[in-house]
Amino acid sequence: MSLDEIQDTGAQRLRRSLIRIGAMAAKETIHVRRDPRTLALALAMPVALLFLFGYGVSTDLDHLPLSVADQDGSDVSRELTRTLGASGEIDVVSRTAAENAENLFRKNHAVGAVVIPSGLAADVAAGKRTKVQLLVDGSDPVVANQVISKVDAILRAASPRLAGLDVVRLEPPLSVKVWTLYNPEGRSALFMVPGLTALLLAITAVMLTALAIAGEWERGSMEQLFATPVGRFEIILGKLLPYLVLGFLALLLVLAFGMVAFDLPVRGRLWVVFLLGFVFLAGMLGQGLLISVVTKNQLVATQAGALSALLPSVILSGMIFPIDNMPLLLQLLSRLIPARYLVHGLRGVLLKGNGLDVLWPDLLAMCIFTAFILAIATARFQRRLA
Amino acid sequence: MTGPSPRLQVAAVFRKEVRQTVRDRRIMFMVVAAPMVQTLIFGFAVDFDVDKVPTEVVDLDRSAESREHARRLLADGTLLRSGESSSAEEASRKIDVGLAAAAVVMPRRLGSDLVARRPAEVQVILDGTDPNRASIAGAAASRYFGERGEELMRERLRAAGLREPGQVESVPRVAYNPRLKTAPYLVPGIAATLLVIVTTLVTAMGLSRERENGTMEQVLVTPIRPLWLLLGKLLPFLLIGLLDMGLLIGVGTWVFEVPLRGSLLVAGVGVALYLFSTLGVGLLISTVSQTQQQAFLGGFLFMLPAILLSGIMTPIRAMPDWLQAITYVNPVRHFAEVMRGVLLHGSGLEDLWFQLALLAFLGAAIMGLAVARFRTQIA
Numbered sequence: 065m066s067l068d069e070i071q072d073t074g075a076q077r078l079r080r081s082l083i084r085i086g087a088m089a090a091k092e093t094i095h096v097r098r099d100p101r102t103l104a105l106a107l108a109m110p111v112a113l114l115f116l117f118g119y120g121v122s123t124d125l126d127h128l129p130l131s132v133a134d135q136d137g138s139d140v141s142r143e144l145t146r147t148l149g150a151s152g153e154i155d156v157v158s159r160t161a162a163e164n165a166e167n168l169f170r171k172n173h174a175v176g177a178v179v180i181p182s183g184l185a186a187d188v189a190a191g192k193r194t195k196v197q198l199l200v201d202g203s204d205p206v207v208a209n210q211v212i213s214k215v216d217a218i219l220r221a222a223s224p225r226l227a228g229l230d231v232v233r234l235e236p237p238l239s240v241k242v243w244t245l246y247n248p249e250g251r252s253a254l255f256m257v258p259g260l261t262a263l264l265l266a267i268t269a270v271m272l273t274a275l276a277i278a279g280e281w282e283r284g285s286m287e288q289l290f291a292t293p294v295g296r297f298e299i300i301l302g303k304l305l306p307y308l309v310l311g312f313l314a315l316l317l318v319l320a321f322g323m324v325a326f327d328l329p330v331r332g333r334l335w336v337v338f339l340l341g342f343v344f345l346a347g348m349l350g351q352g353l354l355i356s357v358v359t360k361n362q363l364v365a366t367q368a369g370a371l372s373a374l375l376p377s378v379i380l381s382g383m384i385f386p387i388d389n390m391p392l393l394l395q396l397l398s399r400l401i402p403a404r405y406l407v408h409g410l411r412g413v414l415l416k417g418n419g420l421d422v423l424w425p426d427l428l429a430m431c432i433f434t435a436f437i438l439a440i441a442t443a444r445f446q447r448r449l450a
Numbered sequence: 451m452t453g454p455s456p457r458l459q460v461a462a463v464f465r466k467e468v469r470q471t472v473r474d475r476r477i478m479f480m481v482v483a484a485p486m487v488q489t490l491i492f493g494f495a496v497d498f499d500v501d502k503v504p505t506e507v508v509d510l511d512r513s514a515e516s517r518e519h520a521r522r523l524l525a526d527g528t529l530l531r532s533g534e535s536s537s538a539e540e541a542s543r544k545i546d547v548g549l550a551a552a553a554v555v556m557p558r559r560l561g562s563d564l565v566a567r568r569p570a571e572v573q574v575i576l577d578g579t580d581p582n583r584a585s586i587a588g589a590a591a592s593r594y595f596g597e598r599g600e601e602l603m604r605e606r607l608r609a610a611g612l613r614e615p616g617q618v619e620s621v622p623r624v625a626y627n628p629r630l631k632t633a634p635y636l637v638p639g640i641a642a643t644l645l646v647i648v649t650t651l652v653t654a655m656g657l658s659r660e661r662e663n664g665t666m667e668q669v670l671v672t673p674i675r676p677l678w679l680l681l682g683k684l685l686p687f688l689l690i691g692l693l694d695m696g697l698l699i700g701v702g703t704w705v706f707e708v709p710l711r712g713s714l715l716v717a718g719v720g721v722a723l724y725l726f727s728t729l730g731v732g733l734l735i736s737t738v739s740q741t742q743q744q745a746f747l748g749g750f751l752f753m754l755p756a757i758l759l760s761g762i763m764t765p766i767r768a769m770p771d772w773l774q775a776i777t778y779v780n781p782v783r784h785f786a787e788v789m790r791g792v793l794l795h796g797s798g799l800e801d802l803w804f805q806l807a808l809l810a811f812l813g814a815a816i817m818g819l820a821v822a823r824f825r826t827q828i829a
Binding site: 099101102105106108109112113116117119120121122124125127128144165166169170171172178184187188189190191192193194195196197198199200201202203204205206207208209212213215216217219220222223224226227228237238239240241242243244245246247248250251252254255267271272275276279359361362363364366367370371375379380384385386388389390391393394408411412415416418422 | 479488499502585598616623626628655758765
């Protein structure tokens with residue numbers, strides 16, 4: 065051992081360490097670059113998914129197929145049938161009798177059946193309250209609820225006219241004015257894009273890292289790395305850096321595509337978006353690393369990743385299903401899912417224009433998760449052979 | 451060439467695959483236990499019913515009427531009082547930071563206006579970030595004040611000695627799922643999702659792994675024919691798929707009270723035809739992938755859109771027409787419809803023949819393509 069090495073300063077050690085990390089990162093980058101199919105899939109997937117989600121995911125229904133059985137056969141009942149169909153919300157597809165309705169439901173030809181009782185015209189003329197029966201196919205609760213509320217609203221609005229009242233003369237004594245903030249047109253895409261960003265980052269970061277590193281264990285090339293002077297922190301950092309860049313690229317791509325295709329607004333500061341995305345990505349990379357260290361097998365790593373990262377990001381993040389509606393236990397569980405904080409944070413920055421003064425708890429929670437998972441993964445990542 | 455009989459060839463591969471699968475506890479976990487866990491989480495977590503929307507009450511009137519309206523508006527549980535604000539601006543700020551998702555503003559002089567028969571207007575402010583929640587909260591408020599307005603109008607007509615107008619209203623009755631619970635709708639769809647995840651990914655990655663490791667080549671130097679090799683490899687998954695289906699229906703009926711109204715035989719036919727498609731896609735992906743990583747990504751690129759456009763998460767009718775047309779080539783959609791038909795509607799072959807025929811056609815087409823590719827590749 066020479067004198068130089070003994071008097072090795074901290075700065076020199078750091079410099080050499082950085083060179084080794086750089087070398088690891090360069091090697092990993094070459095790996096990624098030499099596999100253009102994986103790279104293309106990793107970058108094409110976010111765009112394809114965003115496109116489908118933006119157009120495909122909507123709960124706003126119109127032209128709901130309904131059958132109407134008119135047992136009255138009067139001018140009033142015919143006008144009622146016409147009014148139902150004229151709104152565009154409902155299509156009258158059949159005039160079958162009520163007993164036949166379930167047959168239509170089973171064949172998915174109709175989702176509801178209205179039965180207009182005989183004597184409707186007479187009752188309305190006599191100033192009575194007349195009840196029209198509405199049988200609904202409850203197998204899809206979302207559709208069923210919309211059928212119920214739409215038919216109710218149409219009848220309520222048409223009632224005075226059917227009763228032969230002059231609508232113009234009647235001023236409503238009490239009215240409601242509804243203001244919808246942030247997304248006045250109620251477009252599902254604006255709701256979905258921030259959630260989708262979390263899902264796509266989770267897929268890219270956790271899965272690619274887990275598979276890439278588990279692959280090295282499988283093929284035994286990890287062993288060769290251990291024979292070099294590279295320390296385990298250096299291996300980890302070097303391996304994760306290229307995937308961090310890749311994940312960041314995916315984030316930029318998703319945001320740009322959302323802004324261009326779906327007019328996604330960025331009402332807050334862009335750097336807050338990147339900060340949230342960066343901390344989340346680091347946590348997801350840590351999770352991928354931990355999975356690969358524990359499983360050391362690509363097939364199992366996939367399932368572990370799907371179970372621990374993808375599924376929670378879809379179900380428990382509030383991306384599609386509101387967290388407030390979950391049972392308490394799952395609400396508590398969702399607090400352990402970093403995607404929850406990213407989804408909330410991104411919606412805050414992008415749609416509401418919130419800054420860190422409002423969103424610091426989300427950032428803090430993700431920082432804690434990231435630090436925690438990276439610490440465990442590093443501890444489990446031992447430079448020795450099992 | 452006289453080799454062992456086809457039956458013997460298939461049986462040998464089948465035995466090897468079953469042993470390999472059963473002995474790998476991790477794979478057993480992922481094909482049997484993981485779907486159960488996921489069904490339970492999904493079933494408990496997802497509730498399409500929106501209620502308890504946190505709502506700020508801004509009562510600028512502070513009269514008996516305005517307090518009464520606030521109380522009755524919140525009574526049905528769709529809206530939940532999160533607090534009181536002294537102005538609309540303060541309520542907006544609370545919506546901004548996420549403390550509330552809606553606000554009801556009762557104007558000054560609401561009570562005296564109503565008594566004096568001057569038109570009154572109530573303001574509702576909604577957080578539009580979640581459009582579904584916003585529309586449900588908005589509908590609840592509009593409905594409540596609409597009904598009150600109607601009552602008031604009738605009272606005034608009565609007081610003036612005029613005849614009340616007749617009125618038409620709907621009385622809904624819900625078939626198949628009277629309490630409109632989410633789980634009976636969702637569980638059949640989850641079954642479709644989990645089956646495609648398990649079978650497609652395991653097939654795609656399993657076969658890619660054999661190519662990566664070179665074990666496929668070793669098998670190919672034996673006298674076994676490629677077709678019998680494939681059959682022996684895929685058969686165990688058909689069995690696993692049927693087993694999973696049985697378990698999922700069991701969990702659904704016992705834990706989530708999903709009804710079982712139709713015939714299990716029709717469901718079984720549906721599963722078999724569906725697995726043809728999902729295993730076919732897995733095989734197809736493995737023939738175009740060089741590594742497991744690619745197979746995984748390819749599998750995801752197929753599965754995510756297939757699940758998304760299946761009508762499980764959001765109704766197909768809410769999609770644009772061109773997208774609805776695409777969903778006809780999606781096996782997940784048809785299988786989910788078969789499962790919902792059998793479980794909830796009690797449908798039989800006469801109702802579901804169209805979906806089953808499409809599943810059979812898609813399965814044959816995908817599997818045919820995959821086998822053709824597989825054979826040219828190893829030849």
